[in-house]
């Protein structure tokens with residue numbers, strides 16, 4: 001690796017190193033004194049861990065998380081806790097002795113870990129999640145690159161809402177008011193006329209007032225948009241992208257999956273076509289179960305046609321499923337102003353959501369966009385939006401409008417389902433929610 005010369009633990013795992021002296025840098029992950037020996041578990045800068053055994057007299061008064069450089073002979077030892085190799089230490093040099101009040105012990109409450117996320121990034125769980133996340137980013141990007149989509153960077157400070165005004169973060173913008181972007185979609189739509197199929201991976205922001213296990217105030221949003229696609233094409237693109245990313249990530253992150261105790265055989269069925277259901281079928285199924293929803297006034301009633309699906313109904317729909325489920329044809333009124341109505345079934349839209357199996361629910365939303373100028377102007381008005389803010393967006397329907405569509409997928413949602421973690425906050429390194437903006 002250019003510029004980085006230090007050896008890592010993964011480098012010395014090969015047989016070539018047995019019996020050789022090596023020098024490793026890292027941090028003291030755990031420390032255990034036993035008879036005349038001190039066992040130092042060393043964590044390197046990629047989170048790998050190796051046991052180093054020193055005669056106790058050679059070790060000064062070091063503490064957990066001290067930064068150190070260790071030299072010693074690589075030995076094979078089946079009893080070694082990590083990987084069957086350990087280091088018979090000969091020299092230990094300390095960069096800094098960590099202060100004794102390191103706030104994280106072995107068992108901590110979720111809140112304490114969140115309050116100390118800058119340090120909790122050193123825990124095994126967060127290290128492995130971060131690695132899986134990095135692989136996902138890599139393979140999502142790779143899929144788009146291999147399939148000739150162009151990566152673009154839309155602005156994040158914007159004038160208009162995309163996904164409804166209630167979740168907009170407002171900010172002072174010089175002498176004006178602006179918002180943090182909820183979605184790059186409208187900008188991606190502007191790009192397809194000269195750049196063709198485009199995609200972006202940015203932060204999106206939602207001032208979500210609800211505290212749920214699947215909402216963040218800032219999340220990593222992968223979005224794509226292409227001219228002359230159909231709803232069917234979009235489902236295929238979404239399905240291929242997810243399958244490719246999961247397959248490659250499983251392959252690259254065997255070790256991380258093992259540490260997190262994730263059985264990758266549960267993803268075998270991803271090779272099959274994803275399940276598909278219309279909104280009508282989904283609602284029909286929920287009605288037959290007498291599925292209850294709560295009205296704003298707190299009263300419960302059976303779900304009915306026209307209700308949006310939410311975290312609970314999606315859980316019910318996907319609880320027993322082992323592959324992702326596409327739901328198509330949502331009522332136009334539960335979707336934002338830009339969706340295209342289905343000319344063959346009025347009041348429903350050419351849209352889809354992809355739901356994660358085993359109850360995980362919404363992973364992505366997408367569909368065809370309204371490309372007709374009067375229809376779109378009407379919808380903007382009906383949504384109570386200020387058409388001045390959407391003047392440029394309407395231009396796209398004036399000058400060479402074409403059928404087009406795309407979708408957006410939350411990476412933390414994808415990761416949450418993949419690693420089977422309930423709380424989405426564990427799928428991002430520094431979570432932002434209504435009650436948390438630090439560290």
Ligand code: 4AD
Nearest residue numbers: 183185206215216219223363364365407408410413
């Ligand atoms: O369903 P959403 O709101 O759709 C859009 O923003 C479209 N404009 C996307 C597009 O077509 N280009 O958001 C898309 C996805 C959701 O399915 C979900 O995975 C994720 O983004 N998402 C969130 N993830 C975490 N926290 C939140 N608060 C999220 N809101 C949406």
Ligand code: MG
Nearest residue numbers: 353362364365
């Ligand atoms: Mg959605």
